[in-house]
Every structure is written in C-alpha cells, then in structure tokens.
Ligand SMILES: Nc1ncnc2c1ncn2[C@@H]1O[C@H](COP(=O)(O)OP(=O)(O)OP(=O)(O)O)[C@@H](O)[C@H]1O
C-alpha cells in the first residue's frame with residue numbers, strides 16, 4: 001500500500017457526456033493529509049471530479065492515479081478493493097432508512113465480510129452519538145444523520161474521504177459540527193479530505209487549499225488563509241448578531 005506521495009493525481013483529465021465536457025483537461029494533485037476544498041457553481045463539474053476520485057467514472061481522455069494506482073486498468077475486484085479505501089459523504093446522507101445508526105455504520109464492514117461491534121461503537125462515540133446507536137435515521141436530526149454517515153465513511157479507516165456538499169442541507173450549528181468532524185478526521189485518522197461545497201465560509205474554516213471550477217475548467221487552486229480558530233463556538237444568538245452585524 002502506497003503511504004507517501006500524493007493521494008491522487010489527475011493529468012489533463014477530461015470527462016465527456018456526449019457533447020458536454022463535464023471536466024476539461026483537469027490537472028491537479030491532491031496532497032496527502034490535506035483538506036482540499038472544491039468550489040464552483042452548479043454544473044461546474046464538482047461531483048464529476050469526486051466520481052473520478054472514487055473510480056466510479058473513468059476519464060474520457062487524460063490520466064488519473066488514485067492511491068498509487070491507475071483505476072482504468074483494474075479488475076472489478078481490484079476496483080472494489082480500491083474503493084474500500086475511499087469514504088464518501090453526501091448532501092442527502094444516503095443512510096438506509098430501515099437500519100439503525102449502528103447497522104448503518106457497520107455496513108461497509110459487512111461488505112468486506114468483517115464484523116467488529118467494538119469498532120462500530122467507537123466510531124459512533126467519535127461522532128458523539130454513542131447514545132443513539134439504536135435509533136433509525138428518521139428519529140435523528142439532519143445533523144445527527146450526517147454524523148452517522150461520517151462514522152460509516154470512517155469505519156474502514158479510508159485514506160481518502162470525499163464529501164459532496166455534506167453541509168448544504170444543515171443549519172449553522174450542525175454545519176459547524178460536521179466541519180469540526182471533517183477537520184478532526186485528518187488529525188485522528190490520517191485521512192485526506194476533499195470537500196465539495198457552495199459555502200465559501202466552510203472552505204475558510206477547514207480547508208488548506210481551494211480548487212475553483214468553472215464550467216468544467218479548473219481555474220485556479222488557491223491557498224486558504226485560515227480564519228482564526230474560535231476557542232468557544234458562538235451561541236446561536238451570537239452567531240445571528242455577528243452575521244446581521246447587530
Ligand atoms: N451521468 C451524466 N450524464 C450526462 N451528463 C452529466 C452526467 N453527470 C454530470 N453531467 C453533466 O456534467 C456537468 C457537470 O456536472 P456535475 O454534477 O459534476 O456538476 P456539479 O458541479 O456537481 O453541480 P451541482 O453543484 O449542481 O451538484 C453538468 O453539465 C451535468 O449536466
């Protein structure tokens with residue numbers, strides 16, 4: 001298993017759907033241990049980029065290396081093994097409604113024919129939901145559901161975590177919780193994170209760099225001047241006052 005060098009390298013990667021280029025000649029390195037923000041308007045190609053990084057989509061032309069391998073030459077089994085090293089989190093959580101939090105977190109292990117209740121419990125505790133292990137998704141708030149989804153993504157200790165607008169349907173407090181977890185992921189799991197988002201504030205809060213996509217073209221990769229860390233999180237009132245300038 002490759003443990004040094006970039007986590008992923010894209011070289012002039014183009015993805016076409018018919019006559020549309022969802023991504024056009026994209027060259028980008030994802031550095032080990034970084035949190036890379038990906039921003040762009042709707043249709044800019046953000047999800048397509050994540051699909052490339054997850055080996056769910058192959059480039060129409062150009063080259064991609066993920067965790068040291070070229071996904072286009074892998075067998076189905078090798079592709080599944082590669083994808084086990086990559087975690088995914090989505091805007092809509094994508095939890096199984098008829099499974100408890102605990103069962104949802106255990107799912108990736110089951111797919112690998114593993115069983116490890118202690119590890120599942122540890123991950124639920126990590127995301128602050130030890131006491132909700134037996135709750136079904138419908139019994140949890142959006143923020144709690146996303147935390148379950150993060151625990152599920154981390155239970156296999158992935159090298160790379162891909163998050164596609166994970167906070168877009170959450171309120172401010174739940175967004176902060178999720179961002180804090182994503183930032184902690186690097187520290188506690190050595191996971192590299194790619195965060196797709198519309199919210200520039202989120203990029204400023206946790207990302208090291210920001211890749212700016214415009215209509216399938218990578219316009220620039222900017223270093224992020226990290227906003228000063230807050231020791232204590234705002235109360236909801238303090239947040240409203242700050243945003244409204246009251
Ligand atoms: N499976 C597909 N088949 C056809 N066209 C697609 C497919 N996936 C994406 N596209 C097109 O590729 C372009 C980029 O789509 P993509 O989903 O990557 O954008 P996005 O930046 O994630 O947008 P959003 O912010 O709305 O999620 C769009 O024009 C989209 O219509």
Ligand SMILES: [Mg+2]
Nearest residue numbers: 046047048164
């Ligand atoms: Mg998208």
